[in-house]
Amino acid sequence: MQRALTLQQTTIGKKVIMALSGLIIVGFTIGHFLGNLNLYLGPEAMDGYAEKLQSLPPLVWGTRLVLLFALGAHISSALSLWARNRQARGSRYQKRKDLATDYAARTMYWSGPILLLFIIYHLLHFTILPAHPGEVYRNVVEGFQDPLIASVYIVGNVALGFHIFHGIYSAFQTLGANHPRYNSYRRDAAIAISAAITIGNLSFPIAVLAGIVTL
Amino acid sequence: MSEELLNLTLHVWRQDGPNASGRFETYQAKEITTHMSFLEMLDVVNEELIENGKLPIAFDHDCREGICGTCGMVINGVAHGPQKLTTTCQLHMRQFNNGDEIWLEPWRASGFPVLKDLVVDRTALDRIIQAGGYISIRTGSAPEANEMPIAKAIADHAMDAAECIGCGACVAACPNASASLFTAAKISHLSLLPQGQAERQDRARQMVAQMDAEGFGGCTNHGECEEACPKGVSLRWIARMNRELVRSMVKADTPIESRKR
Ligand code: HEM
Ligand code: SF4
Numbered sequence: 019m020q021r022a023l024t025l026q027q028t029t030i031g032k033k034v035i036m037a038l039s040g041l042i043i044v045g046f047t048i049g050h051f052l053g054n055l056n057l058y059l060g061p062e063a064m065d066g067y068a069e070k071l072q073s074l075p076p077l078v079w080g081t082r083l084v085l086l087f088a089l090g091a092h093i094s095s096a097l098s099l100w101a102r103n104r105q106a107r108g109s110r111y112q113k114r115k116d117l118a119t120d121y122a123a124r125t126m127y128w129s130g131p132i133l134l135l136f137i138i139y140h141l142l143h144f145t146i147l148p149a150h151p152g153e154v155y156r157n158v159v160e161g162f163q164d165p166l167i168a169s170v171y172i173v174g175n176v177a178l179g180f181h182i183f184h185g186i187y188s189a190f191q192t193l194g195a196n197h198p199r200y201n202s203y204r205r206d207a208a209i210a211i212s213a214a215i216t217i218g219n220l221s222f223p224i225a226v227l228a229g230i231v232t233l
Numbered sequence: 234m235s236e237e238l239l240n241l242t243l244h245v246w247r248q249d250g251p252n253a254s255g256r257f258e259t260y261q262a263k264e265i266t267t268h269m270s271f272l273e274m275l276d277v278v279n280e281e282l283i284e285n286g287k288l289p290i291a292f293d294h295d296c297r298e299g300i301c302g303t304c305g306m307v308i309n310g311v312a313h314g315p316q317k318l319t320t321t322c323q324l325h326m327r328q329f330n331n332g333d334e335i336w337l338e339p340w341r342a343s344g345f346p347v348l349k350d351l352v353v354d355r356t357a358l359d360r361i362i363q364a365g366g367y368i369s370i371r372t373g374s375a376p377e378a379n380e381m382p383i384a385k386a387i388a389d390h391a392m393d394a395a396e397c398i399g400c401g402a403c404v405a406a407c408p409n410a411s412a413s414l415f416t417a418a419k420i421s422h423l424s425l426l427p428q429g430q431a432e433r434q435d436r437a438r439q440m441v442a443q444m445d446a447e448g449f450g451g452c453t454n455h456g457e458c459e460e461a462c463p464k465g466v467s468l469r470w471i472a473r474m475n476r477e478l479v480r481s482m483v484k485a486d487t488p489i490e491s492r493k494r
């Protein structure tokens with residue numbers, strides 16, 4: 019007997035999983051950015067916010083679990099589709115001209131892995147091996163005062179911006195939302211959300227480097 | 234537009250058979266008038282090859298009026314060449330300039346094995362249709378035209394999807410050699426009309442399963458297919474196919490078996 023086909027075995031199902039898991043992570047990224055705005059309110063606000071989160075283990079661990087699951091699903095579907103899509107071309111074109119693909123779409127398989135490396139570095143830097151445990155404000159400011167560390171965050175967040183710009187736009191299409199009446203808003207929404215998160219996140223290392231946020 | 238004579242250099246993919254390895258060969262196309270179609274230009278080149286005792290360049294064609302979907306080749310990296318909404322057979326030489334170099338390649342996709350030179354085997358698309366791109370009706374004499382009223386807006390909408398001529402340019406242009414635009418156009422056109430409702434539940438699952446089994450890639454929403462399509466088939470049908478698939482998977486009462494090529 020042949021196995022019954024399930025949604026996640028189809029190319030479309032895998033893409034739906036990528037879209038849903040990607041959107042979950044985008045949702046987290048928005049919340050994460052808003053929380054980090056406490057940096058501008060000073061050490062008490064930042065450390066107090068961190069302490070409050072840590073006093074709610076179910077929230078922290080629930081979020082971590084969901085994110086880990088989403089990231090795993092996202093990356094495994096990406097790898098599986100990547101392998102398949104390479105095989106599907108067979109022999110390469112001598113000449114090939116892209117007519118519609120923009121920079122963000124063309125570089126998804128670069129921005130994604132860069133993000134993965136950045137996420138690992140970021141977790142090691144602030145969560146797993148912090149320089150001063152419990153002193154979040156100090157860790158961030160001291161960290162970003164080092165131009166090398168600040169530039170890692172800048173590169174990581176530029177990759178994030180490109181990735182979620184195509185990601186958000188693409189997720190609408192993957193999940194079946196396409197109608198001439200609102201299609202122009204799909205792009206606008208993708209630009210607005212990705213620009214807000216990226217510019218906001220970039221402002222932290224830049225503010226520290228510029229001496230606006232200090233110890 | 235005044236007539237002009239063009240001298241062109243062609244780099245053409247020559248491949249003796251499905252298992253042979255291919256190579257580019259260079260030919261001169263001399264004194265081509267701008268009124269010729271692209272395929273007529275190739276006819277002229279082939280005449281000369283035959284006169285010199287060489288094998289002509291094999292390419293597919295039938296109607297030569299842009300409706301049958303038989304022709305197609307990648308011209309300077311673009312499926313069906315530089316003119317939008319135009320099949321290779323309807324492309325005219327006035328789109329080119331004297332002295333141009335033109336690279337000609339077949340549709341390249343694992344799902345479309347090369348048979349010879351620029352001719353590929355597109356029966357994979359037929360198998361996708363066989364998997365679910367049909368309706369079950371009593372055949373015989375033509376039914377009374379107004380027997381089943383369909384709103385004009387719906388009929389127009391279905392017609393937009395039904396414009397697909399099955400040429401395969403979408404597969405050729407897609408960075409992943411995905412057949413999503415073709416499959417989506419067929420699923421959508423049938424699922425919009427009352428005649429297509431009986432099999433609707435299984436159609437998307439069957440056709441998508443076959444599309445995957447043929448070795449085509451997945452969609453990454455780049456939009457190259459829509460740009461290359463000579464009939465202007467829209468990406469919106471891919472969004473609709475995705476909805477149809479999820480819907481039929483969620484509601485499924487009969488399991489669909491995974492398919493083999
Ligand atoms: C961490 C490693 C990551 C890898 C390796 C990765 C890889 C990818 C790849 C290869 C695609 C498909 C691109 C395409 O189809 O053209 C994709 C899509 C997407 N990614 Fe990621 N990604 C990662 C992280 C993230 C993060 C952190 C977010 C959100 C903040 C995200 C959000 C999305 C979204 C929303 C999509 C669109 C899905 C769709 O096209 O429907 N990804 N990702
Ligand atoms: S969707 Fe367009 S490009 Fe694809 S097979 Fe149909 S007519 Fe050709």
Ligand code: FES
Nearest residue numbers: 295297302304322
């Ligand atoms: S030969 Fe029929 S569409 Fe070109």
